[in-house]
Amino acid sequence: MTALSGSVAATWPSSPTHRRWLDDEARRLLAFGAAAARPAADGGAAYLDDDGRPDASRGVQTWITARTVHSFALGHLLGVPGCAPVADAALAGLTGVLRDEEHGGWFHAVASSGEPDRGAGKSAYDHAFVMLAGASATIAGRPGGPGLLAAATQTYLDKFWDEETGRPVDTWDHTFTTVDGYRGLNAMMHSVEAMLTVASAVEAGQGAAWVDRAARAVSFVVDMAAAHAGRLPEHFGPDWEPALDLNADRPGDQFKPYGATPGHGLEWARLLLHLEAMRPADRLVETAVTLFDRAVADAWAADGADGFVYTTDWSGAPVVRTRMHWVVTEGIAAAAALYARTGQDRFADWYATWWDYAERRLIDRVRGSWRHELDPDNRPAATVWPGKPDIYHALQATLVPRLPLAPMLPAALRDGSLR
Structure with a gap:
């Protein structure tokens, strides 16, 4: 399928009817994700199965718990009843069971037995x-949000942010004694998202410093995009030299797949536009367009078959042909952001095309949420992401088209900017 006709598709982002549809979808996702909240005694958020039931076998994972805090803080800022208790329950997991009181920071997960990973x-x-999570909870006025934000930002600056390079290190052992030599663009990408959100949750002077850090990290991505024809290397050694062949023998690795990840190109495109809206700079819009066009091509x-392949090699040939729901959501959000920034109808065309694909293939009107993974023939699959772990990506796809590019989503909702 090619992009839809611009004569109609270009009206979607500004259409009151479409915006009502986005609002309905956001509420549907929040209703599904609410089941993740664990009892207040333990807190945290569960990994959800295909029907939205907590999968106890997967324990409590920090990244899912934090994304649940963020998502339901957004829901609370939207004015959706019932979201605040879910955000608070997940936040309790980050201040409780998932927090490493001995060595600092947060465990990756805690098993159903209560044993930390x-x-x-x-x-x-x-x-x-x-x-x-700390920034979003703070902006949403949730109890415990400021304390979590202070602890999280201090830990990040002390342990992960490398001031010399202007980029984060990736992984320590659990005692924070030894840092791994691997460096990764995925962690950097979500660090930039967090930094730009933190900027609106702290005092103005501190906020400017967080934008500075995000801009330094993004400058590296801009250079990488130029050096690799818009196909971003994901994996690096300790000197930040690309490790282009990493995991070539197991290309479907859950967190470190081989090759280029077009979905991350789309996600970076949007983040560059958020940064540019906060602090205009040369090459940001140009690079966002390059990343978007390369991912689509x-x-x-x-x-x-319709859908985005998950990964490609360095010539652009598909490697892992599985379709991931999060890639489509990031395509939708990037297209909306580029249309808002440039006014070019082609981005609205893709925006409408991908929402049509999502409705046909990914949005599950029977069991709820979105199917997280499809095979190359667009049939439900579970090779990389079984179940429907959380609503973070899909929820944001319903909000980016209705909010300005700056500030980031929680602060824009707080400021009453929803269209």
């Missing part, structure tokens, strides 16, 4: 989401 170490990916219907 010490083997996974302490990751910038997890801690970026804890920062995001390489990954959309690359094997003849």
Whole structure:
């Protein structure tokens, strides 16, 4: 499928009817995700199965818990009743069972037995989401939000932010004694999202410093996009030299897949536009367009069927042809952001095309939420992401088209900017 006709599609982002549809979808997602909240005695958020039931076998995971705080803080800011208790329950997990009181920071997960996962170490990916949760909870006025934000930002600055390079390190052992040599763009991407959100949750002077950090990290991404024809390397060594062949022998790795990840190109495109709206700079819009166009050219219907392939090699050929729901949500959000920034109808065309695809293939009107993974023939699959873990990506896709590019989503909702 190609993009829809611009004569009609360009009206979607400003259509009151479409915006009502987005609002309905946001509320539907929040209703599904509310089941993640664990009892207040333990707190945290559960990993959800295909029917929205907590999967106890997966324990409590920090990244899912933090994304639940963020999502339901957004729901509370939207004025949706019932969201605040879910945000608070998830936040209690971050201040309680998931917090490492001995060594600091947050465990990656705690098993259903109550035993922390010490083997996974302490990751910038997890801690970026804890920062995001603290910022969103603070902006939403949730009790415990400011304390979580203060602890998360201090831990991030002490352990993960490398002031010399202007980029984060990736993973420590659980005692914060030894840092791994791997560096990753995924952790950096979510760090940038968190930093830009933190900027609106702290005092103005501190906020400017967080935007500075985000801008330094983004400058590296801009250079990488230029050096690699818009296909961003994901994996690096300790000197930040790209490790282009990492995991070539297991290309479907859950967190470190081989090759380029077009969905991350789309996600970075949107983040560059958020940053540019906060602090205009050369090359940000140009690079956002480059990343978007490369992702579409390489990954959309690359094997003849609609949908984005998950990964490609460095020539743009598909590697993992599975379709992930989060890639479509980030495509939708990037297209909305680029249309808002440039006014070019082609971005509205893709925006409408991908919402149509989501409705046909991904949005589950029977069991709820979105199917998180499809096979190359667009049939439900569970090779990388079984179940429907959380609503973070899909919920944001319903909000980005209705909010300005700056400030980030929680602060824009707080400021009454929803359209």
